[in-house]
Amino acid sequence: MAQERKIKIIVAKPGLDGHDRGAKLLARIFAEAGMEVVYTGLRQTPEMIVETALQEDADVVGMSSLSGVHNYFFPRVVELLKEKGLDDVLVVGGGIIPREDVDGLKNAGVKAIFGPGTDTNDIVTFIKDNVRN
Amino acid sequence: MSEEKSLEKVKAGKEKWDQGSVQKTLSKAPERRKTFTSISNIPVERLYTPWDVANLDYGNDLGFPGEYPFTRGVQPTMYRGRFWTMRQYAGFGSARESNERYRYLLQQGQTGLSVAFDLPTQAGYDSDHPLSMGEVGKVGVAIDSIEDMRVLFDSIPLDKVTTSMTINAPATVLLAMYLAIAEEQGVPFDKVGGTVQNDILKEITVRGQYIYPPKPSMRLTVDLIDYCFKNVPKWNSISISGYHIREAGSTAGQEMAFTLADGIAYVQACVERGMAVDSFAPRLSFFFNSFTNVLEEVAKFRAGRRYWARVMKERFGAKDPRSMMMRYHVQTGGVTLTAQQPLNNVVRVALQAYAAALGGCQSLHTNSYDEALCLPTQDAVTVALRTQQIVAEESGAADTIDPLAGSYFVEAMTDKIEAEIDDYIKKIDAMGGTLTAIEQGFVQREIQNSAYRFQREIESTERVYVGINKYTMEEPPPTNLLKVDMSVGEVEEAKLKKMRAGRDAGKWKAALDHLREVSQSDQNVMPAVIEAVKAKATVGEICDVWRSIYGEYRPKEFV
Numbered sequence: 001m002a003q004e005r006k007i008k009i010i011v012a013k014p015g016l017d018g019h020d021r022g023a024k025l026l027a028r029i030f031a032e033a034g035m036e037v038v039y040t041g042l043r044q045t046p047e048m049i050v051e052t053a054l055q056e057d058a059d060v061v062g063m064s065s066l067s068g069v070h071n072y073f074f075p076r077v078v079e080l081l082k083e084k085g086l087d088d089v090l091v092v093g094g095g096i097i098p099r100e101d102v103d104g105l106k107n108a109g110v111k112a113i114f115g116p117g118t119d120t121n122d123i124v125t126f127i128k129d130n131v132r133n
Numbered sequence: 134m135s136e137e138k139s140l141e142k143v144k145a146g147k148e149k150w151d152q153g154s155v156q157k158t159l160s161k162a163p164e165r166r167k168t169f170t171s172i173s174n175i176p177v178e179r180l181y182t183p184w185d186v187a188n189l190d191y192g193n194d195l196g197f198p199g200e201y202p203f204t205r206g207v208q209p210t211m212y213r214g215r216f217w218t219m220r221q222y223a224g225f226g227s228a229r230e231s232n233e234r235y236r237y238l239l240q241q242g243q244t245g246l247s248v249a250f251d252l253p254t255q256a257g258y259d260s261d262h263p264l265s266m267g268e269v270g271k272v273g274v275a276i277d278s279i280e281d282m283r284v285l286f287d288s289i290p291l292d293k294v295t296t297s298m299t300i301n302a303p304a305t306v307l308l309a310m311y312l313a314i315a316e317e318q319g320v321p322f323d324k325v326g327g328t329v330q331n332d333i334l335k336e337i338t339v340r341g342q343y344i345y346p347p348k349p350s351m352r353l354t355v356d357l358i359d360y361c362f363k364n365v366p367k368w369n370s371i372s373i374s375g376y377h378i379r380e381a382g383s384t385a386g387q388e389m390a391f392t393l394a395d396g397i398a399y400v401q402a403c404v405e406r407g408m409a410v411d412s413f414a415p416r417l418s419f420f421f422n423s424f425t426n427v428l429e430e431v432a433k434f435r436a437g438r439r440y441w442a443r444v445m446k447e448r449f450g451a452k453d454p455r456s457m458m459m460r461y462h463v464q465t466g467g468v469t470l471t472a473q474q475p476l477n478n479v480v481r482v483a484l485q486a487y488a489a490a491l492g493g494c495q496s497l498h499t500n501s502y503d504e505a506l507c508l509p510t511q512d513a514v515t516v517a518l519r520t521q522q523i524v525a526e527e528s529g530a531a532d533t534i535d536p537l538a539g540s541y542f543v544e545a546m547t548d549k550i551e552a553e554i555d556d557y558i559k560k561i562d563a564m565g566g567t568l569t570a571i572e573q574g575f576v577q578r579e580i581q582n583s584a585y586r587f588q589r590e591i592e593s594t595e596r597v598y599v600g601i602n603k604y605t606m607e608e609p610p611p612t613n614l615l616k617v618d619m620s621v622g623e624v625e626e627a628k629l630k631k632m633r634a635g636r637d638a639g640k641w642k643a644a645l646d647h648l649r650e651v652s653q654s655d656q657n658v659m660p661a662v663i664e665a666v667k668a669k670a671t672v673g674e675i676c677d678v679w680r681s682i683y684g685e686y687r688p689k690e691f692v
Contacts, residue, residue, distance in 0.1 A: 016252035016268050018341020021381045021468070021584055027692045028585055041690045042341045043256075043264065067252055068508070068617065072267035098507055099610045116472045116505050117601045119592055 382584020
């Protein structure tokens with residue numbers, strides 16, 4: 001019986017922001033939900049995040065930002081993934097992200113934004129439902 | 134009747150009550166839950182009596198305010214003399230914008246300044262560094278050189294206000310700039326008062342704004358402490374911080390335990406440098422969080438004060454009572470704020486501020502209700518400041534000292550938290566100290582486990598969070614959010630370019646060369662840093678000197 005491939009997710013902290021409680025918590029919750037998790041640690045540039053996604057053959061990239069740099073970093077990661085031919089990698093984000101920025105991020109190719117207070121079960125479900133087959 | 138007999142009577146009475154009245158009521162109406170716990174998961178009993186504090190020895194365990202072991206407070210008159218310092222952490226965009234916010238806050242009755250720097254400044258990068266992209270002026274003010282610092286404190290007399298600066302890895306540089314500006318204003322160093330955070334250990338464990346490996350980082354930390362006690366006697370040269378430990382998910386007991394463990398490491402490092410404990414210890418200060426569970430917070434502060442006094446006296450042999458005082462700033466809990474129904478946060482902050490006052494803090498920042506949504510707007514900042522003013526002027530909490538002392542519950546909780554602190558400190562000592570415990574990931578894992586447990590409790594609705602897992606409602610999108618102008622980065626870059634072109638290159642180079650030389654020797658770096666900032670060396674340039682000597686820290690990640 002062929003074993004089903006685990007979903008592989010990169011949990012990344014873009015920029016200089018040090019708030020990693022959410023990122024680390026989700027890394028643990030994704031692992032418990034049966035995913036294979038790579039946590040990048042802090043101070044990641046978009047290039048570093050995409051390089052990790054490429055090296056790891058990731059299905060999902062999840063970014064967390066609480067310092068207000070999401071409008072620069074998230075779309076840049078989507079763009080670089082496309083350049084590398086990784087169009088089918090699911091990109092999601094979270095952190096302190098004003099609601100008025102959400103549409104712009106979605107238009108740029110970030111599939112979902114999860115704000116403070118989100119139930120982590122909803123995040124897991126969203127990823128499972130939307131990841132590439 | 135002897136005390137012992139009276140206690141026995143209480144015990145017997147409670148048993149009778151338990152089996153009689155309580156059982157009778159329970160058989161008709163069960164309690165809301167099987168077990169009750171505080172937000173930090175400490176079991177909470179139905180009722181506390183003198184029996185729960187039977188071992189409390191008033192003289193040894195509580196004493197009097199301003200006297201060892203300082204459980205009841207660090208000053209003899211506390212807020213009857215003067216209120217805590219009301220100090221709102223602020224800063225965003227350019228130095229000019231932040232200067233305007235500071236002057237507004239001072240006009241509104243704020244009594245001290247607290248500077249938030251942007252992340253590039255905190256990580257030791259100039260505004261034009263590639264890693265600063267998108268971050269300039271975002272979560273704090275962008276400071277590259279002494280010219281920015283001059284604008285930041287324009288028309289603010291540095292002998293009249295005290296300033297707290299949240300700066301760690303580059304703390305020496307920002308303090309040097311502050312001192313240089315004080316000098317320009319004609320204020321002698323011994324009239325300058327304030328605080329730098331200068332706490333690198335918690336950057337490594339939970340906050341993430343480190344630059345160099347732990348050992349050279351500790352050298353810079355101790356250089357600053359040493360320099361201040363000799364030259365800037367009113368300056369708090371370190372603010373040993375539990376705030377961020379709690380934000381990262383720790384319990385109240387862990388917050389206090391890991392902070393005091395860091396404190397022990399700093400005291401040890403200073404003693405190893407050859408400093409006499411009573412020379413520097415009176416200028417150590419602390420920084421804690423305050424959550425909504427008022428009674429647990431009060432117990433935490435009291436337990437911490439008592440434990441630290443004992444550590445300083447017994448472990449380090451301090452003789453000066455001021456060396457034994459845990460003086461601290463409090464900020465209300467950022468992570469407790471919700472993006473949902475944000476006005477509810479006003480109430481959370483009020484309770485947290487009340488806890489801070491009942492707990493005996495020396496200064497306080499109250500968060501703005503909109504902080505889970507954006508950087509605080511001026512309206513929200515005003516409400517936050519008014520909240521402390523209401524606690525101070527109207528609640529009565531400031532009129533008598535340590536008013537919750539003697540509450541069976543609060544005293545029992547104080548003992549319990551002190552025992553938890555002691556347990557952790559012993560574990561950390563057995564590992565070989567905080568640095569080792571951090572290297573091995575012990576501290577990080579303990580904190581992450583608590584964060585995980587809390588998240589699961591919320592999601593299973595075992596613990597109620599108003600607006601998150603109960604009493605939720607549909608809301609329109611929030612309006613009036615503060616937006617930092619995206620062009621700040623470009624403006625700062627242009628300004629920096631102009632400054633670099635206009636400075637005396639010979640003087641600048643000589644100052645940096647001298648700094649390099651001093652940094653490779655055993656001499657204190659502070660005088661050379663002050664010369665370098667006066668020669669218009671930037672935060673990034675000075676930090677680069679040290680990067681090239683000490684290397685950069687890349688932590689192991691413990692997930």
